[in-house]
Amino acid sequence: MFNTQFDNSQPIYLQVINEIKKALVRGDLSPGDKLPSQRDLATLLKINPNTIQRAYRDMELIGIVETLRGQGTFLKQGDNVVETMRNEMVSCLVEEFILQMKSLGCDDEGIVSVVSTKVTEVHAPKQSSKLK
Amino acid sequence: MKSYLQLIKKELRALRWYLGVLMFLTLGWHLFLATRVQRWPAELVFGLGWIPISFIPIWLLWISVQMYRSEWNQDTAYLLLSLPIPGWQITTSKFLVVMIAYVFSVVLFAASFFLALGGSIMQIVGDCLTLFPTIWYLRTGLNAFVLSVLLVSSATMLTHFSYISARMVKRFQGLVMVWILVLSVWLMERLGYVIEPLLRWVPWMTFEIGNYSQGMVHMGEFQMSLAPILAPWLIVVALFALGTWLWETQIEIV
Amino acid sequence: MESTNYAVYSKGLTKRYPGADAIRGIDLMIGHGEIWGLLGPNGSGKSTLLKCIAGLLKPDRGQIHVLGQAPNRTTKGKVAFLPEIDYLYRWMKIGDILQFVSAMYHDWQWDRAEELLKFMNLTHDQAISSLSKGMRARLKLVIAMARDAELVLLDEPLSGLDPSSRGRIIDVILKEFKAEHQTMILSTHEVGETESLFDSVIFLEKGKVKLIDTADTLRQQHNLSINDLFREVYQ
Numbered sequence: 001m002f003n004t005q006f007d008n009s010q011p012i013y014l015q016v017i018n019e020i021k022k023a024l025v026r027g028d029l030s031p032g033d034k035l036p037s038q039r040d041l042a043t044l045l046k047i048n049p050n051t052i053q054r055a056y057r058d059m060e061l062i063g064i065v066e067t068l069r070g071q072g073t074f075l076k077q078g079d080n081v082v083e084t085m086r087n088e089m090v091s092c093l094v095e096e097f098i099l100q101m102k103s104l105g106c107d108d109e110g111i112v113s114v115v116s117t118k119v120t121e122v123h124a125p126k127q128s129s130k131l132k
Numbered sequence: 133m134k135s136y137l138q139l140i141k142k143e144l145r146a147l148r149w150y151l152g153v154l155m156f157l158t159l160g161w162h163l164f165l166a167t168r169v170q171r172w173p174a175e176l177v178f179g180l181g182w183i184p185i186s187f188i189p190i191w192l193l194w195i196s197v198q199m200y201r202s203e204w205n206q207d208t209a210y211l212l213l214s215l216p217i218p219g220w221q222i223t224t225s226k227f228l229v230v231m232i233a234y235v236f237s238v239v240l241f242a243a244s245f246f247l248a249l250g251g252s253i254m255q256i257v258g259d260c261l262t263l264f265p266t267i268w269y270l271r272t273g274l275n276a277f278v279l280s281v282l283l284v285s286s287a288t289m290l291t292h293f294s295y296i297s298a299r300m301v302k303r304f305q306g307l308v309m310v311w312i313l314v315l316s317v318w319l320m321e322r323l324g325y326v327i328e329p330l331l332r333w334v335p336w337m338t339f340e341i342g343n344y345s346q347g348m349v350h351m352g353e354f355q356m357s358l359a360p361i362l363a364p365w366l367i368v369v370a371l372f373a374l375g376t377w378l379w380e381t382q383i384e385i386v
Numbered sequence: 387m388e389s390t391n392y393a394v395y396s397k398g399l400t401k402r403y404p405g406a407d408a409i410r411g412i413d414l415m416i417g418h419g420e421i422w423g424l425l426g427p428n429g430s431g432k433s434t435l436l437k438c439i440a441g442l443l444k445p446d447r448g449q450i451h452v453l454g455q456a457p458n459r460t461t462k463g464k465v466a467f468l469p470e471i472d473y474l475y476r477w478m479k480i481g482d483i484l485q486f487v488s489a490m491y492h493d494w495q496w497d498r499a500e501e502l503l504k505f506m507n508l509t510h511d512q513a514i515s516s517l518s519k520g521m522r523a524r525l526k527l528v529i530a531m532a533r534d535a536e537l538v539l540l541d542e543p544l545s546g547l548d549p550s551s552r553g554r555i556i557d558v559i560l561k562e563f564k565a566e567h568q569t570m571i572l573s574t575h576e577v578g579e580t581e582s583l584f585d586s587v588i589f590l591e592k593g594k595v596k597l598i599d600t601a602d603t604l605r606q607q608h609n610l611s612i613n614d615l616f617r618e619v620y621q
Contacts, residue, residue: 008581008611011602043560047582048421050565051602138489146477210473213442215490216463302404380459385442386403 012047016055021064024075025086031077035065038073135217139225143199147233150195158184158241162248169252181249188237192284196230196291204299209385219380223292223372230288231281238280268340268351275337282361286368290316293368293375299383316371324364331359389451393418393537393569394439398448401438407431409438410593411448419565421583423601423612424573426590427620432573433470435590436539439571440467453536463492466535468526470542474514480525481510484532491533498562499532506554520551527555531562538563538570544580552579559583577613587612589619 006015023029035041038056042049056073059065064085067073075081101111161184165177203209212222254261290313298309339354389395394416402408409431416422424432437443438450441457452461474483480503488494503509506524508517517525523543530538540559544552556579563570574580587604589597596619597604601612608615 006582008613009605009609011605012582013602039561043557045582046556046560046579048585049560049563050420050585051582053565134489138486142475142486145482146475206476207469207471207473208475210442210467210469210471211475211487214440214462214465214467216459217490218459382444384403384444385437386405 006045006047013051013055013058016041016045016047016052017059017064020055020059021085021089024064024082025089027082029075031075031081033075034071035073035075135215136221136225139217139221140229143225143229144232146199146202147195147229150191150198151233151236154188154191154237155240155244157187158244159248162244166248166252169249174252174255177249178253181245181253184244185238185241188234188241189284189287191237192230192234193287193291195233196288197295199226199229200292200295213383213385219376223296223376223379227285227288227292227372231285234281234284263344264342268342271338271340275339278337279361282365286320286365289368289372289375290320293371296375296378296383300378302386316368319371320364320367323367324360327366328359328363331363334358334362390454392416392451393420393453394571395451396438396449399435399438399445399450400447401434401443401445403443407434408593409434409590412593412595414588414595414598416569416571416586418569419567420585421563421570421572423577423580423584423587424571424590425575425577425587425612425616426573426596427575430590431593432575432590433541434593436467436541436571436573437469439537440465440539442467461537464536465539466530466533466537467539468530468541468543470545472522472526474522474525474529476515478514479510480508480512480514483514483525483529484510487529488532491535493534495532495534499528502528502532502558502562505558520547523547524551524554527558531558534564534567536568538568540570540572542573542575544574544576556580556583577616581612584612589616591620 038052042052065073066076294309294312297312298305301308336355336357341352341354343350392415396414399412400410407429426432441462584601586600
């Protein structure tokens with residue numbers, strides 16, 4: 001489910017949140033699924049349990065998960081949760097990409113043509129998944 | 133109390149090796165003498181048989197120092213000083229084990245003497261032994277034991293106190309320890325003399341002395357006040373208590 | 387009192403003595419439930435600081451409070467200290483030392499000790515003198531973690547060990563650390579694999595605090611991993 005290699009130069013709790021979001025968007029996790037307990041996840045990922053706690057708390061604040069007392073943490077159910085999240089992540093990535101391209105001096109047509117040629121050449125790396 | 137028992141057990145087991153060496157040497161010496169019985173004069177063998185007992189005080193002094201020093205040499209002071217137990221448990225358990233070692237060494241000596249040389253010695257001195265009543269041996273033995281325990285315990289407590297105090301300086305600890313030992317002996321005598329009058333109520337010790345003349349033993353009594361011995365001993369106990377306080381509040385791992 | 391809000395609180399903590407690394411004016415506020423990394427090269431004063439917290443050294447100057455009070459017998463009962471050196475009686479067997487230590491602490495958990503021993507591939511009848519360096523390090527961790535100590539101090543728990551021992555030790559730290567009622571300070575001079583354990587880190591240099599912050603804040607500020615930051619700070 002999770003990529004267990006973290007980029008240690010970025011805050012780890014943000015990467016944990018991102019990994020969970022990605023798993024959800026990819027379909028490795030579905031709304032309503034129970035997340036591993038904080039302790040289990042900390043042991044699995046070999047990171048500080050407080051970091052996991054912070055990630056879970058932040059996800060609760062932004063409404064991705066809900067914690068049911070005594071039962072654990074669950075991915076929130078709702079209409080189009082996954083859809084919305086995918087759109088969000090996609091537009092985020094694309095916006096960043098376009099900004100970067102523009103800062104290199106590319107014009108709109110240039111960007112579109114690069115994307116349409118590259119999209120068939122670049123393959124996604126195999127997800128090194130550990131748990132499902 | 134669970135912790136105290138474990139501390140005593142630990143000290144005793146750490147002494148195993150030293151006790152073994154003492155046992156080996158004492159028994160070895162007596163067995164060697166047993167092979168000389170026919171060749172050497174009986175009085176000489178009997179006299180030489182006492183040699184091991186003169187080593188016991190040195191041996192006790194050695195283990196007294198060693199049981200503290202090894203804690204630092206082997207880095208186990210880290211464990212000992214991080215334990216959440218009162219200082220007296222550590223200092224008195226070490227002290228108690230030296231006293232146990234003392235009793236053990238005396239019993240060991242007597243048993244070894246008797247087993248290896250008993251038969252042949254009895255042939256020489258057997259007749260003399262019957263001159264005194266059995267009760268005399270018991271009383272005199274008990275008196276001597278009490279006095280020796282006072283003496284050995286003082287020496288042990290002073291050694292332990294000196295070792296702990298010397299731990300507080302960073303350099304020349306060996307030298308400092310010897311100086312503290314000398315100073316505390318002096319202090320023991322001086323202060324002992326001062327508090328002696330307070331101990332007038334202490335019971336006197338009675339010795340029975342036998343005078344041998346004209347083939348008869350005449351028993352006579354000799355009385356001795358314990359105050360001049362008990363007074364310095366109490367000073368030593370106070371110094372030992374001071375050492376315990378130092379252990380708990382001042383001693384660092386260095 | 388302010389210091390009771392912290393597992394460890396110090397102000398201007400100073401300790402100098404011959405034959406060891408000094409610390410000079412350390413200010414610390416370590417919150418309950420956190421895992422702290424105490425980082426710095428050899429000789430920067432990490433051990434001295436931990437020994438002051440454990441109550442094995444008395445400060446020359448400054449203040450130190452551990453779980454709300456100056457280090458004393460009570461705090462020693464709540465602190466588990468794993469020193470860098472081998473501090474166990476070499477003539478004992480593993481079973482003996484566990485018996486000994488278990489009698490000294492109220493918070494000793496036998497079931498946890500047995501479980502950890504098994505996980506570390508150690509048995510009661512092994513003589514301590516016969517253990518390899520890695521096995522001794524694992525035994526030390528068993529003794530530290532078999533207690534329900536409020537504050538766990540680990541001085542260089544991974545230094546000089548083989549990868550499999552290192553892995554097992556990190557696993558145990560993560561599995562047994564109870565953030566609800568425990569605090570941990572782990573010192574190391576090689577950050578690498580421990581970096582993701584830390585909530586916060588302290589960089590020590592020549593007995594002084596060089597950097598102190600939460601790990602994620604430092605990552606964000608410097609755009610570097612703690613490991614890379616460590617290399618940069620100490621050239």
